[in-house]
Amino acid sequence: MKIGELAARTGVTTRLIRYYEQQDLLEADRAPNGYRTYTESHVERVSRVAGLVQAGIPTRLVKVLLDAELAAARDEPTCPREVAEQLATELVGVQARIDCLTRSRDSIRSFLKATQNEVLLREAAEPALTS
């Protein structure tokens, strides 16, 4: 698929898709015309990247993070010892963000509940696994 379709399916603007590629967060094949071409797997990838960036993770880290993820999936025992430490560090940062957001989420919920606006809570179901 071409960039326009990818954008439509992920809700991420073409501008950002190109930007992410420029930041090395994405790779795209090129058709003979020069057009970028994407596969199904890119849809997931793009959503993921956008989500993380929006959640305050700088692109530089998003890369490290998703790369590690891929490596793990193909269970390469690639553990350059030093990357591991960087990830561990990042882990506590991520956890901090999660905690902070979780508190706020709960606050919002309580508030809505306390003000008889429970109705609005319908649209917010979903996972959010345990620690």
Place this chain on the structure above:
Amino acid sequence: MKIGELAARTGVTTRLIRYYEQQDLLEADRAPNGYRTYTESHVERVSRVAGLVQAGIPTRLVKVLLDAELAAARDEPTCPREVAEQLATELVGVQARIDCLTRSRDSIRSFLKATQNEVLLREAAEPALTS
């Protein structure tokens, strides 16, 4: 306490504390000399603000969010119907961020585990409540 101490205790620079105040996220009394003075409760508040901002919530929303929280605490039945909807909307955004971060956190953990770097997981304990 004065701004310097507050900064030290929260790990947030004085620059940002002033910035947050300017954005109406913080209020500070002034000593006769003009120095800002803070109470214990500000420590919590500042950490909270910084955390949310770092988690990608724009200051404008942080305000709405924390204000609602305060209102709830003093259980004022202030539910301007329209604010409630904004909060509900924001709620799904927050939940999305949480989900995205949670996935990444788990990925990092698995990765570290899969590469014998479990040792580094020590420092990451903590809550993260259920949905």
Place this chain on the structure above:
DNA sequence: CTAAAGTTTGACACTGGTGTCAATGTCAAG
């Protein structure tokens, strides 16, 4: 009293994430 440390406001500047526009190229439909 003086020097050092902390505070105030205000300005300048940078970075990262995005929007938007321009000029050009490609492709599919009429």
Place this chain on the structure above:
DNA sequence: CTTGACATTGACACCAGTGTCAAACTTTAG
């Protein structure tokens, strides 16, 4: 062939969050 939709690259620009520096004042320590 022409038109219109979509791509490409590159530039300009904006906003939010921060750092940093300057000039002036206050407070604390010696």
